[in-house]
Amino acid sequence: MTTIRDVAKKAGVSVATVSRFLNGNGYVSQEAATAVKAAVEELNYELNTVARSLTTKKSNLIGLILPDITNPFFPELARAVEDVALTYGYTVVLCNSDEDPKKEKNYIETLKKKYIAGFIVTSNQLDAPHYANLKLPVVALDRVINEQIPTVVSNNRQGGFMGAQALVDRGSKNLLFLRGPEEFGSANDRYIGFGEAMEKNSVAYETVFCPFHFAEAENIVEQYLHDNKDIDGIFASSDVQAAGALKAAHNLGLAVPKDLQIIGFDGISMGEMLTPALTTVAQDIYKMGAIAARVLIKQIEGQPIENFMNEIPVNLVVRGTTKGAVT
Amino acid sequence: MTTIRDVAKKAGVSVATVSRFLNGNGYVSQEAATAVKAAVEELNYELNTVARSLTTKKSNLIGLILPDITNPFFPELARAVEDVALTYGYTVVLCNSDEDPKKEKNYIETLKKKYIAGFIVTSNQLDAPHYANLKLPVVALDRVINEQIPTVVSNNRQGGFMGAQALVDRGSKNLLFLRGPEEFGSANDRYIGFGEAMEKNSVAYETVFCPFHFAEAENIVEQYLHDNKDIDGIFASSDVQAAGALKAAHNLGLAVPKDLQIIGFDGISMGEMLTPALTTVAQDIYKMGAIAARVLIKQIEGQPIENFMNEIPVNLVVRGTTKGAVT
DNA sequence: ATATTATGTGTAACCGGTTACACATTACGG
DNA sequence: CCGTAATGTGTAACCGGTTACACATAATAT
Known part of the structure; x- marks a missing residue:
């Protein structure tokens, strides 16, 4: 190995x-520069990043903490983060937290020892002060940790409104809202947006808590629909929930979208694979990941960050689980 | 920071x-050991892994090279690798190769500079000698690179046989086999197994090449079914293809499984979300990843590897896209 | 009793970078 | 013309570990 x-x-x-x-x-003088350049080329010299890290106490590693890569929302996010990181010369370390604070903490500690350059956090098991005390650049992705930490989220509230309104516009009169985990802020914003739409339109609705998990959603919705035959529209806080709801509808022999319309939230590619294909409030997942990565890298490289809050617009993707709009 | x-x-x-x-x-004498232990505890000393790496030219980093984490087969694999790596004290770096040899090479070079401990490769864009010349522990996962490199694959051939046989047993008389990319060895093994089943049973069949991509599979199958009305069974080399086939069937108004039975290959969780739920030849994806990680770590730690070829059994998961067996 | 081996420990060099500091030269302002 | 600032360079210490080697002592073999 050639050294400096x-x-x-x-x-x-x-x-x-x-x-x-x-x-x-x-x-560095011109002469010296050219001489060094030539030597580097001739010797095929490559800088040893480990040695550099030891002195500078920095690295080009970025940690991406997410609950579970197996949840289909996250691979698309991870992909975007990685793509951007790569173009800036950073390498991404994936950390599945499993929503377990111990695991999350453990990852953070391990990576700090490697002089990790910063974290993108899509899972906040630890309290806000903990992230602040990290003394490391952090970006909150898909959720808000606090105002001091740069954040990238979808416009969840607007999305909640849009989805609800879309259902109403298409003639649903009795809505069921599948609310996400209460401790998950973005899900609450969707709920707020939904509530605003409900206030504006006068339709009947019910809200049910439901985890972001296919089989559980299927069970909860099947039970609910069984007991409440009048429901003609479901708005789910995530596409995975919506897939469960669709399945439940099929199990009960309900025609979608004729008897029951369903709208999801996320815009993951799985939605297209379902039959009927899922109408959904689509987040620009790739963009979220890409921006989060850029903001983190800006922080790392000491550049000024103009926006601490990056709210990404969502858009309604109308597919088969809703009727043509009744205008 | 406390140092040694x-x-x-x-x-x-x-x-x-x-x-x-x-x-x-x-x-180290008993006395010295206890004294050091006490000092470590008292000072809360933690070893600096970067400094260690610099001298030992080793790290506890493992590279996982895969084509695209966005393909739903890979997150489950990645998850398993990470879980096992974590318990052995290793950290996983995810590398999306996009089936691009340049990208793959770039990752390998970058990580070698970090003294990466080894690679798990589920994407082989580079030729076998390249991996051999790495002078690093490597495990081939979900595909064979060569006999010198420890390998973890499903019993693809048997799976191909099983899927085909299941279709025949359930009464399909005119099969369509969706063959995977020709350069992907595991897909070829599935094809071979399928062929063996065809040889054994005398049913009509056709083979069509199809990428592991939902929309393309949908198009290809829709076109094919449109031109060949007599097809009553489709065996896809992957679940994503099968999802496309199912969609195509729906588009054409075919009843699944009554008019057309479909079997996929992989056993990814998306299969359950479809309607009807996908019958599939399930690989034990988690086990594959877990074993690959263990074999790699064994190599890294210089332990002897007993099996260079780990063939993981597959099993048929019968769900809704096939009829009850005609016995 | 002596040779040999096993056990135990410390010094200092080394891994491959970065950088504080000292020193030299050149440019520039008044 | 001289003081000061800007430019340019090298030496050597440092980052925080590992380990070869030298040396000392205890245990065992002959």
């Missing part, structure tokens, strides 16, 4: 000069 | 002794 000293010798300068050239800081 | 020297001073021994104690190699 080999390069220095070959170029006839000191290691300090080589280092300065490589990092583009301090003064 | 702080510990040494506190314990009244040399850094060498502390290091030996910490790594459990070399001789």
Whole structure:
């Protein structure tokens, strides 16, 4: 392995000069620069990032903490983060927290020892002060941790409103809202938006808590529909829930969208695979991930961050689980 | 940050002794051991893995190279790898290769500079010698690279046979086999197994190449079914293809499983969400990932590897896209 | 009793970078 | 023309571990 000293010798300068050239800081004369450049090329020198990390206490590693990569929402997010990270020369370490604070903490500790450059957090098991005390750049993705931490979220409230309104516009008169986990802020915003739409239109509705889990959603909805035959529209806080609801409807022999309309939330690609294909309030998942990565990298590189709150617009994707709008 | 020297001073021994104690190699007396242990606890000392990496030229990083985490087969695999890695103290770096040799190579180079401990490869864009020349532990997952590289794959051939046989047993007389990408060995094995079943039973069948992509599968199958009304059974080489086929059947108004039976391959959880739920030849995806991780770690830690070829059994999961067996 | 081996420990070099500091030279302002 | 600032460079310490080697002592073998 060629080291910086080999390069220095070959170029006839000191290691300090080589280092300065490589990092583009301090003064380096034209002559020295060309000599070093030539030596680097000739020797095929590549900088040892581990050695650099040891002195600088920095690395080009980014931690992406998410609840579970197996949940189909997250791979798309992870993909975006990774793509952007790669173009800026960062490497992503994936951390499945399983919503377990111990696991999350453990990852954070392990990676801090590696001088990780920063974290993107889509799972907040730890309390806000903990992230603040990290003394590391952090970006909250898909949820809000606090105002000091740059955040990237969808316009969940507007999405909640849109989905509800879309159902009403298409003639649903008795809605069921599948509310997400209470401790998950973004799900609450969707609920608020839903509530606003309900206030505006006067239709009957019920709300049921439901985890973001297919089989549980299927059970909950099947039971509910069995007991409440008049429901003609379901708005789910996530596509996975909506898939469960659709399944439940099928189990009960309900015609979707004729007897029952369903709208999901997320816009994951699985929605298209269902029959009928899922109408959904689509988040721009890729964009969320990409922006989160960029904001984190800005922080890492000490650039000023203009917006601490990045709210990404959502849009209604009308597919088969809703009727054509009744205008 | 407390260093090994702080510990040494506190314990009244040399850094060498502390290091030996910490790594459990070399001789350390009882007295020294207890003194060091106490000092470590008191100072809350944590070893700096970067510094260690610099000297040992090793790390506890594992690279997981896969084509695209967005493909629903891979998150389950990645999850298993990560779970196992974590319990052994390794950290996983996810690398989306996009089936692009340049990207794959780039990742490998970047991570080698970080003294990565080894790779699990589920995407082989590079030729076999390239992996061999890595001089690093490598495990091939879900595909075979060569005989020198430990491998974890499903029993794809048997799975191909099982799926085909299941269709025949359930009364399909005119089969369509959706063959996966030709350059993907595991898909070919499935094809071979399918062929063996065809040889054994005398039923008519056709084979069509089809990428592992929902929308393309949907198009290909819809076109094919439109032109060949007599097809009454489809065996897809992946669940994503099968989902496309199911969608195509719905588009054409075909009753599944009455008019057309469909069997997929993989056993990803999406299969349950479809209606009817997908009958599939399920791979034990989690087990594959878990074993791959264990085999890699064994290699890394210099333990002998008994099996270079780990073939994981598959099993038929009968759900709604097939009829009850005609016995 | 002596040779040999096993046990135990410390010093200092090393891994491959970064950078504070000292020093030299050149440019520039008044 | 001289003081000061800007430019340019090298030496050597440092980051926080590991380990070769030298040395000392205790245990065992002959």
